[in-house]
Amino acid sequence: MTKILVIEDEKLVRENIIDLLAAEDFDTIAAANGRIGLDLALSQTPDLILCDLMMPEVDGYGVLTRLREKPVTASIPFIFLTAKSARTDFRQGMDLGADDYLTKPFTRTELLNAIASRLTKQASLAKQVSTKFDVQTFSPKQQMIEMFLRRAIEREEFEQFLVYYQPIVDIHSGRIIGAESLLRWQHPELGMVTPTELIPLAESTGLILPISDWVLKNVCQQMKLWHNQGFTDLRIAVNISANQLKQPNFTEKILHLLLVNNLVPDCLVLELTENIIMPDINQAISTMNEIHSYGVKIAIDDFGAGYTSLIYLKQLPIHTLKIDRYFIQCIANDVQKAIITTALIQMAHNLNLHIVAEGVETEQELAFLRQHKCDAIQGFFFSHALPAAEFEKILVAKKRLNMSTV
Ligand code: C2E
Numbered sequence: 001m002t003k004i005l006v007i008e009d010e011k012l013v014r015e016n017i018i019d020l021l022a023a024e025d026f027d028t029i030a031a032a033n034g035r036i037g038l039d040l041a042l043s044q045t046p047d048l049i050l051c052d053l054m055m056p057e058v059d060g061y062g063v064l065t066r067l068r069e070k071p072v073t074a075s076i077p078f079i080f081l082t083a084k085s086a087r088t089d090f091r092q093g094m095d096l097g098a099d100d101y102l103t104k105p106f107t108r109t110e111l112l113n114a115i116a117s118r119l120t121k122q123a124s125l126a127k128q129v130s131t132k133f134d135v136q137t138f139s140p141k142q143q144m145i146e147m148f149l150r151r152a153i154e155r156e157e158f159e160q161f162l163v164y165y166q167p168i169v170d171i172h173s174g175r176i177i178g179a180e181s182l183l184r185w186q187h188p189e190l191g192m193v194t195p196t197e198l199i200p201l202a203e204s205t206g207l208i209l210p211i212s213d214w215v216l217k218n219v220c221q222q223m224k225l226w227h228n229q230g231f232t233d234l235r236i237a238v239n240i241s242a243n244q245l246k247q248p249n250f251t252e253k254i255l256h257l258l259l260v261n262n263l264v265p266d267c268l269v270l271e272l273t274e275n276i277i278m279p280d281i282n283q284a285i286s287t288m289n290e291i292h293s294y295g296v297k298i299a300i301d302d303f304g305a306g307y308t309s310l311i312y313l314k315q316l317p318i319h320t321l322k323i324d325r326y327f328i329q330c331i332a333n334d335v336q337k338a339i340i341t342t343a344l345i346q347m348a349h350n351l352n353l354h355i356v357a358e359g360v361e362t363e364q365e366l367a368f369l370r371q372h373k374c375d376a377i378q379g380f381f382f383s384h385a386l387p388a389a390e391f392e393k394i395l396v397a398k399k400r401l402n403m404s405t406v
């Protein structure tokens with residue numbers, strides 16, 4: 001519904017305009033003077049403002065000047081309503097950035113036409129800006145990926161998608177304790193599309209939801225097969241996107257998948273990055289608490305790369321912290337990374353959290369983490385992410401971390 005703010009000090013005129021607009025199904029807000037009008041414009045960001053020129057305290061020129069200074073209100077269409085019909089008054093209003101100028105008394109039709117014309121212009125302007133923005137932000141390659149992605153989802157060609165599994169290994173026993181599921185898209189024409197190309201695009205186009213549902217379903221089915229083969233302790237982590245977490249039926253979806261696959265909830269780990277949690281922290285905490293209450297584990301992914309306030313860490317129902325790869329890379333030769341990582345491990349243990357180092361590539365990195373009592377590692381040093389069948393082979397072969405590294 002289009003929201004119109006009417007700033008007019010004469011009660012009768014104000015009420016007449018409000019009645020007229022309400023009859024046309026506009027959502028209306030009324031202000032009896034310029035000061036109240038400014039407050040309402042800022043707090044309610046209406047779609048259009050009708051404002052009287054002559055008012056005590058802050059007059060119409062003052063209102064318009066202040067609105068144009070603030071980014072949130074700068075582009076709201078603004079129409080002056082006034083009894084002053086001198087050309088100079090009109091010019092002054094237009095020079096300040098008014099969009100139109102109606103001289104009292106005006107007819108109902110004149111008012112509605114002026115409103116309609118401003119709203120139409122604003123809508124086409126918004127469209128132009130967003131089209132321009134799309135072209136600038138999506139490169140030709142991204143546009144092509146989006147086109148193929150849309151097509152694949154519409155035709156339900158999920159056979160093009162694959163879930164790879166990267167082992168997570170206990171640093172002390174050397175045993176595989178779980179894996180992180182990582183999405184791969186093998187397109188017949190584009191080749192292998194990496195998640196870093198695919199996920200942000202899928203997020204911004206809303207295509208992430210059907211893909212994520214497919215990943216979750218696939219992972220639960222696969223995990224059940226492995227549990228049935230005797231790997232009953234295996235925990236699989238799934239990366240969760242911002243849009244997924246916002247779904248009102250997210251918890252039910254997860255519970256349904258666990259139920260139909262006859263899985264215990266604590267074998268599923270949901271990986272959330274700080275950047276997904278923080279923008280709507282209260283909503284995130286409430287969803288996380290709900291999921292956690294059923295026994296599903298939650299991990300904070302890429303920890304240290306985002307902006308989690310440490311105060312919240314205590315309030316979040318989390319099981320695992322995954323230290324971002326950045327801190328691990330060359331940790332043995334970088335004093336600052338070493339100090340931060342050591343502190344993170346200690347903090348996690350004090351908070352009773354399991355701590356996993358991501359992106360471990362070298363023996364030196366592993367030795368450092370082992371020495372500082374990190375719980376588990378994930379990275380190319382032990383294994384890349386593997387197709388399910390390959391991961392199964394290393395499970396069956398009981399591949400272990402080399403324990404000679406101290
Ligand atoms: P992530 O969740 O932090 O996953 C770890 C990424 O680090 C993976 O990249 C993995 O292949 C890579 N990696 C693991 N070990 C090493 C190492 O030793 N060195 C280096 N240089 N890299 C290592 P990948 O598979 O390209 O995934 C990138 C990101 O895409 C993931 O980061 C995750 O945020 C996202 N992603 C992947 N699959 C999914 C999914 O199914 N859903 C959602 N929402 N996001 C996903």
Ligand code: MG
Pocket residue numbers: 180239271301
């Ligand atoms: Mg992850």
Ligand code: MG
Pocket residue numbers: 301302322358
């Ligand atoms: Mg990560």
